[in-house]
Amino acid sequence: MNCHRYINYTPLNYLAFNYAGFACVAIIVFLSATQPFYIKEVIGIAPAPGTSKDTKIGHIIGGLGFIDELTAMIVAPLLGALNDNLNLRGYSGSKIIQSSSFVIIALSLLGFAKLCGNLIPDMFIFRSVFAIGVTGCMSMITVTLNELTLSDFEFSKLLFWKKRNMIEYNPIILQEDVEDGREQPVVAVKKNGKYAGLVGVCTGLGAIFSVSFLVTLPVKFSGNDNNPDIGMKEGLKSSYLVVMTFALISFIALFLFLYNTRGDLDTETTDKKTYVEVLKEGFEFSKHNKHAQLAYCGGFLSRSTTVATSIFLPLMVYNFYYNIGECKTGNGNWAGKISCHEGYVFSAILSGVAQTVSLLAAPVFGYLVDSPRFGKFKTLATAGAIGAIGNFGLSLLNTQGNSYNPKTFTCFFMVSLIGLSQIGLIISSMSVLSGIPNAHNIMGSLSGFYSFCGGIGIMIITSLGGFLSDYWILSPFFILGVFNLGLLWVYFSFAKNGNA
Template sequence: MKEEAKEEMGSYATNAIDAIETESAEETKSIPPMPRNRLFYIFIVNKGIGYINFISYLLASLATICLVAYLSIVQPFVLTVILNIRENTGNLTGSLALYDEIIALPATLIWGVLSDRVGRRIVYSLGFLFLGTSLILYPYVKNVYPHMLLCRLLFSLGSSACTCMMTGTLGDIAGNQHERGRVSAIVGMCSGFGGLIAGLVLIKLPWQMGNKVKNEIEGIQLALGIIGGCSVALSAIFYLTMPKTGAGAADGLTLWVNKVILRRKVGDSSKSTEEMISPWRMLKYGILVGRDPRVALAYVSSFVARADTVLFSSFMSLWVIQYFINLGWCRNGTTCYPAAGDTHTLTGYGQGISLAFAPIFGFASEKLKRPTVLAVAGIIGAIGSLPFAFTKVAPADKSNFVFVTMTGIGQIGMIVTGMTLVNGMHIDPRYRGSVAGVFSFCGAVSIMVMARLGGYLFDVWMHGAPFVLMGIAHLIVSLLSIYVRIVTPRLEREDRAKWEADQRGKAH
């Protein structure tokens, strides 16, 4: 095992040089390339990844964001139509998101560490199973506490597993570091398609079903039952088709389980001790690697990107509904059709625009320094979010579409560039799931803080308050990105020196 570990670290050192943008092409050519596959003439993936594996991963990325965004969009209608709640909806929405993320915080770390042992596809499949079960139960709640809360917590377990694996699996699939941006771009596009489907297509399903059954409530129940059933079916499909990556990546975890958990004798040799990798060591690596400014920036981008996804869909829907409630158009526990129409138009438009910019950010992250790309995404997102927060015009006004466009561009830029940053070659492949867990953990923290604060300010200050928070977060990312861009040349020199030292040690 020790010799294999040395070989693996030697391979890791060889990969690390691929992440360094050197001035000498000859030096890079001297590094033997790792085995790769080319799919669809564009995407460079690791050896062993086939078309079915790649397509399955992209479909999982689409379905993950689709389901997460859909619950955020439809939840206000569950509150107002099924439970007939008209007041304090912003606070309730923020509170549910807070409790959701309280569960997601430890869950993302556990899923990430677990995936480094049992593999990504098992965790991914469990995630979709939990998502589907929660959606099936959601429209049958009788109250907010505890019924809706329990369903939301089950949904949280599923969404944390899926979002964590979406990040972790990317590093397992994507090939050459300099071509990794295009894989991140297609994943970002699939994520955008997921949000687009949720905002333009699935939002209509409850009322289409309502025309076929007795009333609107039964229509919502039937629609969510169909979507939840599809999620359960996807969990089985992904178990069969997702790439078998991550399983046994940290092999020493088996020794730790046998010795610490099962109390089995595994020998007292130094060899056994060196091989043993505890979950705490795996988790510690995921946290401490954040001392690298590039990884820290990726973690911060996750904070903002996840907040964008949930705040935009949840509070956009709530903002539109509240606008028409104030006009007196929504009352008596009935579906507000103008609100539903404007909601799906605005959210769908924002997600649609983001799709067009996903490949642009992917290409830019290959050709330019990634902190530079992230800084641009942050500035664009702030330009969209801040003016939109203070708009006084009707939701369907043309000016709002401009703001939504800018917000969508900034959001997809955060997602694509952040996923590329966190899957850099300066990450030890053995702990990729653990790093993805911390990456998702940061996103969970953002939703817990931003959704709760946004919901509170929605009720006590103004309905555009959540978008003020989004704009400020984008500006902070931009400033941090500029700092990381300044120190990147020094970090690359340190990477090269470390690689050269590893090569000298291997030679001796």
């Protein structure tokens, strides 16, 4: 068997690996949190006076999420196979795809700020472009985590002032594995829970940075003492331009400092495979590998949870402020520069609670993944159980019909549990996928299918949840609770057969 290794993995490579997740999540949270307000202020769709059923903002939000994930589902497997194909041709697939994805994100934000007219179709077009960029970035995180896991990087490298002895690194340990009745050597990889946990911390920091700074930009740009004539519409557009600049800076940083895999891959037996053959190989591997299937279930749920907290929590808060009469229309103007400003800020606070819990819990889940007594599979199941409690608790407690008060201890506690589940699902599912033995040459394809499965979950929760939220505002979280129960059923089915 050929030796597979990634050598000379530098501290700057490691920092860039973590920064990619930070920057991408920050931009995702910003866009998701500002969309309900963008629909009203820029597109001009306001709640009809005297009724909540005529708003249909839930339909629009759900439709945007649907087109976002439809695009992601189509693009993710293609980008994954493109990564593997670029690697086999001697290029650094993950570096090219992940860095350039921020250019695509910047183009979509420019469209929202300058090109989007008062038409819903414009939003759908630029949201699709945004989805392509986000998919390129996020689908590569599992690939780069696999590169890090198989590299010579150790945390001691961060102590750059200390001298280290130069020794040749070789992560290969041959073991016997039985797959389909055949014995074959297995590449033993380092435990990667600590790496997955720290990238989870960075994504959590990205979310907190977003709700603390990026999401507050429209308020800062509109209606202050220095610019009393600037409204929320112009404030939103200006904030999109600022975030676009942030995306372009991120592109430059990642292009310069992401790890370059060129020359490190084994190509003796695979360099003649076409793009389609690489994609097919990843699909066939997924059909027979139980660990990959469990990781896909985790990806399905983790991305569904991320969408529920970033899209439907702000919608729930908006609905509350509308129902108490503080966001109604009057004389053609949104009565909201003062009252709905409070709703906007509270939405950021509630989302910030979930993301703060995720941030604090990320190292704990990383430790559990690496723990020999617990491991990545039990960690995945535990995150699913916590999610079931949080989502069912949020949707069924302290609610009457379509009326729900988010300013209660129950709401904050259940949202905290959802945030805890979210980071646990992300870390454990990524660890399961990136730690699959003998899959480094098709990791891009596997990561693409992982994102594809996440897209299926998001399409369900955004389309069905968005539709039902116009009648029961908490329905997306009830659906998410059912998803968590489904993950537990899959885990116990695999564990019963000795696969997890």
